[in-house]
Amino acid sequence: MTLDRRSFIRTAGLAAAGAPLLGGSLFAQSAEPSGSDFYELPELPYGYADLEPVIDAQTMEIHHSRHHQGYINGLKAAEEALAAARASEDYGLIQHWSRKLSFHFGGHVLHTLFWQTMAPPDSSGTGGPSGELATAIDRDFGSFDAFRGQFSAAARTVEGSGWALLHYRPQDNRLVVAQAEKQHDLAMWGATPILGIDVWEHAYYLRYQNRRADYVDAWWQVVNWNRVAELYQSARG
Numbered sequence: 160m161t162l163d164r165r166s167f168i169r170t171a172g173l174a175a176a177g178a179p180l181l182g183g184s185l186f187a188q189s190a191e192p193s194g195s196d197f198y199e200l201p202e203l204p205y206g207y208a209d210l211e212p213v214i215d216a217q218t219m220e221i222h223h224s225r226h227h228q229g230y231i232n233g234l235k236a237a238e239e240a241l242a243a244a245r246a247s248e249d250y251g252l253i254q255h256w257s258r259k260l261s262f263h264f265g266g267h268v269l270h271t272l273f274w275q276t277m278a279p280p281d282s283s284g285t286g287g288p289s290g291e292l293a294t295a296i297d298r299d300f301g302s303f304d305a306f307r308g309q310f311s312a313a314a315r316t317v318e319g320s321g322w323a324l325l326h327y328r329p330q331d332n333r334l335v336v337a338q339a340e341k342q343h344d345l346a347m348w349g350a351t352p353i354l355g356i357d358v359w360e361h362a363y364y365l366r367y368q369n370r371r372a373d374y375v376d377a378w379w380q381v382v383n384w385n386r387v388a389e390l391y392q393s394a395r396g
């Protein structure tokens with residue numbers, strides 16, 4: 160969260176100091192079931208203030224350190240409750256904990272994606288997609304502007320709290336834009352999200368209040384297309 164970190168990133172061309180190198184994966188490849196770093200709050204690859212003026216530092220700090228941590232805590236609590244249910248063979252709350260599992264898992268995965276696919280305005284990668292990703296966007300949406308129009312409209316109109324997402328859909332090898340409500344409703348089975356914007360009010364309200372559309376318009380300045388391209392290539396296998 161300091162100039163030191165930023166200069167390290169520029170010099171070394173790496174993700175944040177101390178953070179695992181992820182390649183095309185959202186999470187470290189060494190992740191193992193239970194107790195692994197999957198349950199650690201991932202470090203941001205930039206400082207809380209570095210997305211200014213698009214996203215303010217206080218929003219970033221609260222969103223990352225409290226909201227995202229809360230989803231990780233909720234995921235762990237749900238998994239512990241389900242383990243206890245198995246041990247006691249008491250499944251009276253199975254519906255409740257299954258819903259919590261899906262909600263908090265979605266929160267952890269989507270926020271991890273959200274942080275990784277942003278970068279400071281005017282930094283490397285924020286100029287728009289290139290290469291095979293740009294070609295695929297043109298192929299599947301007609302043009303980048305058409306893609307952006309659909310994605311922005313999806314983001315503006317998510318009912319309540321949720322996300323707009325760009326998925327790679329392996330069933331027919333194409334990109335699709337979808338909405339998610341909360342963190343998990345409207346899931347696209349088998350599809351892999353490679354870009355997402357959080358449109359819960361906690362993501363923008365301090366700076367934009369009820370002007371969600373202004374937040375969505377400004378957010379395009381901080382999309383890290385280099386990272387989106389890595390996730391796209393990884394999703395294609």
Ligand code: MN
Binds near residue numbers: 361
């Ligand atoms: Mn959020």
